[in-house]
Amino acid sequence: MTKDDIEQLLSECLLRSETYSLVITDLEGRYIYVNEVFKNRFAFVCNDFIGQPSFIAIYPEDHDKCLQAIEQVFQNPDKVVKVNLRKPDTSINDFYWTHWEFSLFKDHNKNPVGILCLGHDITETEKASRQAKEFAQKVETMIEEITDGFYVLNREWKFIKINTVAEQILGIPREKLLGHTIWDLFPDTPDYNYPTAYRKAMNEYVTVTFEDYRADLDKWFSTVCYSSQEGLTVFFKDITQEKKKQFALEDTTNKLKAILESTHNGYILINKDYKILHFNEVAKIMRYDYVHRILVINQDVRDFISLESKNVLMDLFEKAMQGQATVTEVKRTIQGKETWFEDYFLPVYKEATQELIGVTLKTVNIDDRKQAERKMKEQDYILRAIYNSTTEAITFIDKNFLVRFGNQVAKGFTKQFFGKEAQLGDNVFDYTLPEYQEEFRDYFERVLSGEHITMDYKYNKNYWKLSLYPVYDDEHIIIGIAHNVLDITKRKEKEEVVLKQNEALQQISWQQSHELRRPVASILGLCDLLKNYKNETEEMKSKYIDSMLQAANELDKIIHKIVFLANENEYDK
Numbered sequence: 001m002t003k004d005d006i007e008q009l010l011s012e013c014l015l016r017s018e019t020y021s022l023v024i025t026d027l028e029g030r031y032i033y034v035n036e037v038f039k040n041r042f043a044f045v046c047n048d049f050i051g052q053p054s055f056i057a058i059y060p061e062d063h064d065k066c067l068q069a070i071e072q073v074f075q076n077p078d079k080v081v082k083v084n085l086r087k088p089d090t091s092i093n094d095f096y097w098t099h100w101e102f103s104l105f106k107d108h109n110k111n112p113v114g115i116l117c118l119g120h121d122i123t124e125t126e127k128a129s130r131q132a133k134e135f136a137q138k139v140e141t142m143i144e145e146i147t148d149g150f151y152v153l154n155r156e157w158k159f160i161k162i163n164t165v166a167e168q169i170l171g172i173p174r175e176k177l178l179g180h181t182i183w184d185l186f187p188d189t190p191d192y193n194y195p196t197a198y199r200k201a202m203n204e205y206v207t208v209t210f211e212d213y214r215a216d217l218d219k220w221f222s223t224v225c226y227s228s229q230e231g232l233t234v235f236f237k238d239i240t241q242e243k244k245k246q247f248a249l250e251d252t253t254n255k256l257k258a259i260l261e262s263t264h265n266g267y268i269l270i271n272k273d274y275k276i277l278h279f280n281e282v283a284k285i286m287r288y289d290y291v292h293r294i295l296v297i298n299q300d301v302r303d304f305i306s307l308e309s310k311n312v313l314m315d316l317f318e319k320a321m322q323g324q325a326t327v328t329e330v331k332r333t334i335q336g337k338e339t340w341f342e343d344y345f346l347p348v349y350k351e352a353t354q355e356l357i358g359v360t361l362k363t364v365n366i367d368d369r370k371q372a373e374r375k376m377k378e379q380d381y382i383l384r385a386i387y388n389s390t391t392e393a394i395t396f397i398d399k400n401f402l403v404r405f406g407n408q409v410a411k412g413f414t415k416q417f418f419g420k421e422a423q424l425g426d427n428v429f430d431y432t433l434p435e436y437q438e439e440f441r442d443y444f445e446r447v448l449s450g451e452h453i454t455m456d457y458k459y460n461k462n463y464w465k466l467s468l469y470p471v472y473d474d475e476h477i478i479i480g481i482a483h484n485v486l487d488i489t490k491r492k493e494k495e496e497v498v499l500k501q502n503e504a505l506q507q508i509s510w511q512q513s514h515e516l517r518r519p520v521a522s523i524l525g526l527c528d529l530l531k532n533y534k535n536e537t538e539e540m541k542s543k544y545i546d547s548m549l550q551a552a553n554e555l556d557k558i559i560h561k562i563v564f565l566a567n568e569n570e571y572d573k
Helices: 003-009 036-041 060-075 123-134 136-143 164-170 194-204 240-262 281-291 307-321 367-388 408-418 434-448 489-515 517-532 538-568
Strands: 021-025 031-034 081-088 095-106 112-121 149-154 159-162 208-214 219-227 231-238 266-271 276-279 326-334 337-349 356-365 393-398 403-406 453-459 462-472 478-487
Touching (some): 060 095, 149 164, 194 208, 194 219, 266 281, 281 356, 403 408, 434 453, 462 489
Antiparallel strands (some): 021 031, 021 112, 081 095, 095 112, 149 231, 208 219, 219 231, 266 356, 337 356, 393 403, 453 462, 462 478
């Protein structure tokens, strides 16, 4: 892991610290990162710490203590282990006292890659503590010179000594503290660590180091207490800024881990030499399913790409190394099934200098999308076949009155009447006769309000059936208008023929029921007279025959009229 890689995992404020030493060792105890504070302080030990064993900057007698602290870190990977270590001074017989917090340093995949050590110089506090034990009579002078808060409690838990720094931190003048018990002034509750720590140090004659948070002050304090002849000696200091930096680092690290591990996409960070710097769990699973190999940090990424796609992917990688983001679709066989993926090659830059330091390979499973696209194409082909097989002109118009679909019949209509086929995105009013535009705009508005409109109308010599329907999406929200037009001229002509035939039949029926019956009745009556009145004179019989002839001629005219009407309105005309 390079320095740049490590710094990407660390908080910027921590990297800029001018007080705290920041050291990271690998799992074998060699330095892989030191900040400027540490480097400058211990430059006399080594010019370049990277790759050197960490013990070169630890006092020999504290090596075992350091190893024990590291062992505790591995036993408690999610906790911070605190330890005081002596550091060598320029003189072989001298040393620094330093306080350190050890914690497990993990990569983005939660894999341990080393030990993170955050420390600061406590030589002054340690010396003051030791001098206080040895020279109690000099405490009054010494405690005012140290930068830590300091006070002493006697065996009755009363304040007997206090320095100015402690007064300032506690926010209480020393005259209100001296002679008063600590339990009268500060809460003796499990909400704080100091009651238990003070009693342990006082009763067991041991040194206890702990941290406490004062909610009323919104501050963190680091405290060292030990039992002395006078009672309990306490050193403490405000570590709020250090804790905020620590929390910021932890928060940044946790957020980054959470983001990478919560996604369904695979991420692999690769340096310029094709070495894998980091990967998330999804990428690990994807690559194993594909090439049956487990991703390993510092391994060559080309070992995890199949031979048939290596040239293409490496070409995209090289483009990304030149600053060009690229993406490609690739079909891979996963567990015997062909699955579609998208591989993104994204250049990665160092935030401070914008130097290109590597490439992120992002892999996205798009198989569901590809299957959906295939089904949509199949459905589209089917729908288009259905729409184009009808004699009805079908057009879909969106809420902005733009054409979003038109079948072949609809395109033929616009070509016939307007000289061009309607194209997707055209305004529907470009294909509406000017004299009808206002009327049709009203129709469209009504349909967008949920109304169905169906009507027949005549233009030139043709008859048309117009149907307008609202179109709904899956949530039953109107998204446009179905505009259907059908040429019904032949049907209308047949209807007119039928109407004329019905009218003719009605006239024939009237002729039969009214006019035809009159001469027939006359003939029947005259026949009855000739038959039943045989004694009539010849002159009367002749009149009967003349009347019968006249009725027959009238009947013949009516029959000719009926035949004419029938011939004029034949059904198959």
